[in-house]
Amino acid sequence: MKQLRVAEKAALQVIQEAIRVLAVWTNSKLKEKLSRLIAAGDNDDVIKKAVAQAQKLLSWNSKGEPKALRLLFDSINLEKDKEKKSQNQHQHYCQPDVIAERNPKIPYPLEKEPSLEDFIKLKYEIKQELDKLDDDRDRDLNNLSLLTLILEKYGSFISFGDSDVALIDIARSTAGVAAALANNPESNNLTLIAGDLSGIQKFIYTISSDGALKSLRARSFYLELVTEEVVQQLLEALELPRTNVIYAGGGNLYILAPAIESVKINVAEVRQQFNEWLLGEFQGKNFLALDCLDFPITDITTEKFADYWSELTSKKLAVHKSRKFAENISKFLQESDSYEPCKVCHRDDVESAELKQLNKNEPDSVLACETCCRMFELGGQLLKVEVIVRSQSENFEDKFDTLTFELPATDKRDAKNVYYHLFHRWKQIVPDNDTALLVNDWNIEHYKFSQFKKSFPLLLGNYAQESSEEKGLIIRANEMAKKAKGVNRLGYLRMDVDNLGRIFAEGLGENKTLPRIAGLSRQMSYFFKVYLNSLAEFRQENFLNKNKLIADILHKKAEFLTPKKRDNLLFIYAGGDDLFVSGTWNEVVEFAFDIYQCFRAYTGNNPDITLSGGISINDIKFPLYKAAEESGEAEEKAKGNGKDSLSLFSQVFKWNEWLGIEDNKIIDSEIQKYLHSETRPKLLGILPFVERLEQQDIGVNYSRNFVRNLLITAEIQEKALEKFEDNKKSEEALGTRYYLHLPKIAYTLARLPKNVLDDTEFRTSLKSPYNAPYFRAIATWIELLNR
Numbered sequence: 055m056k057q058l059r060v061a062e063k064a065a066l067q068v069i070q071e072a073i074r075v076l077a078v079w080t081n082s083k084l085k086e087k088l089s090r091l092i093a094a095g096d097n098d099d100v101i102k103k104a105v106a107q108a109q110k111l112l113s114w115n116s117k118g119e120p121k122a123l124r125l126l127f128d129s130i131n132l133e134k135d136k137e138k139k140s141q142n143q144h145q146h147y148c149q150p151d152v153i154a155e156r157n158p159k160i161p162y163p164l165e166k167e168p169s170l171e172d173f174i175k176l177k178y179e180i181k182q183e184l185d186k187l188d189d190d191r192d193r194d195l196n197n198l199s200l201l202t203l204i205l206e207k208y209g210s211f212i213s214f215g216d217s218d219v220a221l222i223d224i225a226r227s228t229a230g231v232a233a234a235l236a237n238n239p240e241s242n243n244l245t246l247i248a249g250d251l252s253g254i255q256k257f258i259y260t261i262s263s264d265g266a267l268k269s270l271r272a273r274s275f276y277l278e279l280v281t282e283e284v285v286q287q288l289l290e291a292l293e294l295p296r297t298n299v300i301y302a303g304g305g306n307l308y309i310l311a312p313a314i315e316s317v318k319i320n321v322a323e324v325r326q327q328f329n330e331w332l333l334g335e336f337q338g339k340n341f342l343a344l345d346c347l348d349f350p351i352t353d354i355t356t357e358k359f360a361d362y363w364s365e366l367t368s369k370k371l372a373v374h375k376s377r378k379f380a381e382n383i384s385k386f387l388q389e390s391d392s393y394e395p396c397k398v399c400h401r402d403d404v405e406s407a408e409l410k411q412l413n414k415n416e417p418d419s420v421l422a423c424e425t426c427c428r429m430f431e432l433g434g435q436l437l438k439v440e441v442i443v444r445s446q447s448e449n450f451e452d453k454f455d456t457l458t459f460e461l462p463a464t465d466k467r468d469a470k471n472v473y474y475h476l477f478h479r480w481k482q483i484v485p486d487n488d489t490a491l492l493v494n495d496w497n498i499e500h501y502k503f504s505q506f507k508k509s510f511p512l513l514l515g516n517y518a519q520e521s522s523e524e525k526g527l528i529i530r531a532n533e534m535a536k537k538a539k540g541v542n543r544l545g546y547l548r549m550d551v552d553n554l555g556r557i558f559a560e561g562l563g564e565n566k567t568l569p570r571i572a573g574l575s576r577q578m579s580y581f582f583k584v585y586l587n588s589l590a591e592f593r594q595e596n597f598l599n600k601n602k603l604i605a606d607i608l609h610k611k612a613e614f615l616t617p618k619k620r621d622n623l624l625f626i627y628a629g630g631d632d633l634f635v636s637g638t639w640n641e642v643v644e645f646a647f648d649i650y651q652c653f654r655a656y657t658g659n660n661p662d663i664t665l666s667g668g669i670s671i672n673d674i675k676f677p678l679y680k681a682a683e684e685s686g687e688a689e690e691k692a693k694g695n696g697k698d699s700l701s702l703f704s705q706v707f708k709w710n711e712w713l714g715i716e717d718n719k720i721i722d723s724e725i726q727k728y729l730h731s732e733t734r735p736k737l738l739g740i741l742p743f744v745e746r747l748e749q750q751d752i753g754v755n756y757s758r759n760f761v762r763n764l765l766i767t768a769e770i771q772e773k774a775l776e777k778f779e780d781n782k783k784s785e786e787a788l789g790t791r792y793y794l795h796l797p798k799i800a801y802t803l804a805r806l807p808k809n810v811l812d813d814t815e816f817r818t819s820l821k822s823p824y825n826a827p828y829f830r831a832i833a834t835w836i837e838l839l840n841r
Contacts, residue, residue: 064104064236065229065297066198067092071109071116072225073184073201075214079119080181084195091195100239101232108232111355112224112569113215120212120221123148125163126573127657129218130561132553146607146658148211148220150176155497157588160581160596161211162603162655180208183498198295199510200501202226207496210576216569223573229297230310231354231568237293243313243348247321248366249284251277251305252375253340266678267531267624267636268433269398269426271518274627274634275436276429276457278514279474281305283459284328284342286444286472286489291320296510300568301575303513303583304630308363308575310568313348321346323466325374326381330462333382335425337401343374360566364559398426432457434527437518440480440495445488450475452482484509494587513583515628517590519621519637529624531636535674537622538638540839544674545642546685549649549667550632551578552697557663581656583629589652590623590645597648604655612651613713615745620644634682639671640839646700647741650709664698664709671703671838703834707740711828714739735819740828744835746816756807757840763802764833770798771826792823 070092077085109116125146146163150172183204187194194200202225209221216224234244254277285302289295292311300308311317325344332340347366353359379385395402396409397420404423412430413419422430432455443450450456453475463469483505484490491512492500501509518528535542551557562570589596597604597614604612623637623645633649635642646667657663668688672681688701695706702712710716715738737743752760775791799821803811810816819825 060098060100060236061233061293061298062198062295063098064101064108064232065295066196066201067101067105068108068229068232069198069201069205069225069297070195071105071114072205072209072214072221073195075116075119075221076180076205076208077184080177080184082181082184084184084187087192088195091192100236103239104232104235107235108228111231111351112228113355114224114228115215118214120209120214121217122150122167123211123213123220124218125658126218126220126570126577127163127660127663129563129565129570130557130574130660130662131563132556132561132662144658144660151211152176152179153207153210153496156494157592158496158584159588159592160585160600160652160656162600162607163658165606176208176212183208194502197501198297199508200498202229202297203496203501203511204498207498218565218573219569220573223569223576226297227354227569227572229295230300231351233295233298234310234312235351238312238314241313242351244351244354245311245313245317245346245348246362246366247288247307247309247311247317247344247346248363248371249281249307249342249344250367250371250375251281251284251340251342253336254305257336257340266398267626268528269429270433270626270678270682271436271528271624272429272433275432275514275516277305278303278512278629279442279457280340280459281307282491282512283444283472283474284324284344285309287324287328288320291324292317300572301579303579304627304632306630311346317346319466322381323464327461327464327467329379329382330385330464331459333379333385334462337403338379341375341378343371345370345374354568357562357564357566359568360559360562360571363566363571364555368555394421396421396423396426398422398430428457431455434524435476436516437520437526437528438478439476439493439516441477441482441493442491442512443475443477443482443484443488444491445473445475445485446471447485447488448473450482452479453477481505494584513579513629515583515586515625515633517587517628518624529622531674534622534624534636534638539640541639541841542674543639543671543838544636544681545639546670546672546681547635547642547646547667548633548682548685548689549646549665550689552664552666552693553662554578554631561662578631579629581653582631582633585652585656586625586628586633586649589648590625591621593619593621593648597652600655604651607655607659608651609659610716612655613741613745614647615644615741615748620648634685636681642669643702643835646702647713650700651713666692666695666697666699668692668701703831705831705834707828707831710739712740712831714742733822735822735824736815737819738822738824740831740835743816743820743825743828743832744839746813747810747836748839750807750810750813752807752810754840756805756810757836759805760802761833761837761840763798763805764829765837767798767802768830768833771829792826796821 070088074085074088077088125148128144128146146165147167149161149164150168151161205225206222212221213219214221214224257273281302285299285307288309294311298310300310321344325342328342347362347370349362390403392402393404394406396404401423409421409423410427411419412422412427435455455476457474459472461470480492480500486507490506490509492509493512493514495511521527521529521533523533531544535544598617601612620641622641623635626634626636646669650665653665666689668685670681670684670688691706692699692701699706699708700712771791775787803817
């Protein structure tokens with residue numbers, strides 16, 4: 055028996071056991087058939103021993119049944135002070151539910167344990183699905199990809215064993231361990247493989263040309279496939295099933311493997327071959343750090359597992375990054391002729407005669423290298439990709455595009471060409487040796503398709519509005535600018551999770567086990583790759599209609615400027631724990647506020663799991679790489695504001711200050727002491743004033759006057775404050791910051807229309823010293839909306 059079959063059979067048996075748990079729980083007719091199939095697998099001693107050992111290590115209880123799932127994010131606690139740590143205790147539950155076939159809704163947690171009726175409904179749906187698997191030849195029941203997807207679809211919101219571990223995470227972890235042990239039955243160790251594709255920012259963000267928005271999106275898509283190809287090469291070389299992939303996406307990957315010498319050798323060979331290819335293809339701008347670490351098998355259920363994770367990521371991979379291309383040094387140092395550079399990526403090793411016009415439809419389009427031309431062409435067509443077929447055959451019918459990886463020969467590995475064929479429709483005839491990657495597709499019937507021998511979902515944060523000028527293609531930058539409210543500009547949003555390294559390394563405390571870390575990776579990735587698509591396209595269902603639920607979890611009213619659709623967006627990248635999104639400037643701003651509130655609710659309003667973001671607003675002629683740079687710098691400023699912040703209009707505040715402050719704790723205690731005699735205003739923060747003025751529709755002329763006077767007020771204060779730069783909390787500085795505005799504000803208010811002046815709440819709140827720091831942000835926002 056080949057090694058692949060042994061490892062795959064061990065994984066299959068664990069996954070069949072997990073399906074049997076569901077079959078028994080729902081009283082499906084499959085339960086007896088599955089018992090016979092599993093018993094038949096026990097005839098192989100290697101598999102039997104590997105499965106039994108994996109189940110014992112991970113405390114798998116075959117007689118147990120699914121129960122309510124506690125929210126795993128509640129277990130994250132970064133507070134070091136024991137007293138404060140005990141105060142940061144939360145208790146939420148997941149709604150027992152099914153992941154929808156397309157655009158699943160964001161699953162917000164519940165504050166109470168789910169009802170019996172919730173479980174009855176879920177059990178009914180699971181039974182219906184399982185009973186359909188009962189075919190004569192047991193083909194579906196021996197299909198590892200299909201059964202794993204069923205577990206993911208129906209077992210992501212119920213626990214099995216520990217109350218905060220989802221059935222899919224314990225099943226996949228156990229299957230991964232069993233597969234590794236089946237390849238190395240006598241070992242007391244396992245190996246964790248980690249990879250990091252560096253240089254992504256350079257590859258994506260430093261291009262400059264017309265139509266760069268399309269190219270950026272294609273480059274982001276391309277890098278996801280590069281990560282996928284590294285995973286595929288490793289799984290093939292190590293003869294492991296897909297269940298051993300703990301996480302893959304955004305240039306990062308983690309795989310569980312047996313602790314044998316050949317793993318280290320294969321990891322080194324794959325690393326060398328990919329870096330040889332990256333060096334030739336991208337002149338060394340991208341580099342694959344890839345390594346592995348052995349650890350005692352018993353530590354997968356202890357806090358030490360996260361230590362190994364951190365050691366591999368922060369130390370071993372860091373060594374490779376500090377010695378980039380050391381294994382390819384002869385090629386790296388090889389001299390090459392220099393030519394006229396590509397106008398998009400600036401590479402200069404392509405002969406001038408091989409440069410082509412980037413946009414064939416525009417005679418004066420810039421000259422670019424083949425890769426950049428490919429990215430430009432591809433970017434426009436990525437509106438709808440249903441399936442991607444990975445193959446070693448170049449020719450496929452009905453594909454609309456193909457991406458090729460021409461991996462060069464190295465000392466240890468032969469040259470190999472791999473093709474990723476893209477299709478608009480999922481139903482394609484795929485040869486046995488090829489793999490079908492179904493994009494954002496949870497439809498079980500698609501994975502049963504007889505022409506798919508190997509298939510699994512590929513999750514991509516890939517929302518894009520369709521162009522109204524070019525049907526079937528993604529929206530163009532100039533179209534988006536025309537659709538903006540007020541000024542015709544684009545917005546660029548970059549955002550990521552604060553303290554992600556600490557969340558994984560320290561957040562789970564003594565519970566840093568393999569299933570929980572796998573669950574945390576999966577749920578974080580779901581938000582950025584799956585639920586953001588839903589939030590962009592279906593705001594009503596995912597944010598507005600869920601407003602009360604979000605408000606209950608956040609313990610405050612969810613805020614938004616308008617209840618309208620804001621779908622003129624284009625995701626350049628979304629995955630892992632971060633995103634880069636463009637769109638009409640006003641919709642990007644609203645989308646940022648929606649994301650923040652949805653993410654905080656999704657993670658149970660845990661104070662240790664926050665986001666920081668930066669938005670730049672630019673004319674369509676502004677170079678995209680500069681816009682990316684500006685939004686990145688804005689994001690850094692937000693991080694520098696104690697995180698949990700947004701930088702917008704060149705102003706940095708905590709999210710709660712942008713959204714409207716309901717909790718006074720956000721205001722510095724010293725400042726509260728200083729302002730204690732002042733009554734807290736009804737409107738406090740930035741959005742409440744913008745929202746009120748938008749509702750009152752004050753007109754362009756009143757708006758201009760208001761904005762001008764408010765900006766003058768802000769400027770007077772800022773100049774005065776510069777004198778107290780070293781001690782902003784001095785009494786004089788605070789007085790300047792909080793009271794200097796009063797005469798000018800009185801003047802400003804007197805020139806507003808009567809309906810605004812009659813709004814006592816607005817008038818008295820704007821005069822309040824609490825709101826003095828926000829004048830510039832309020833004025834800039836109003837100005838852009840009414841220009």
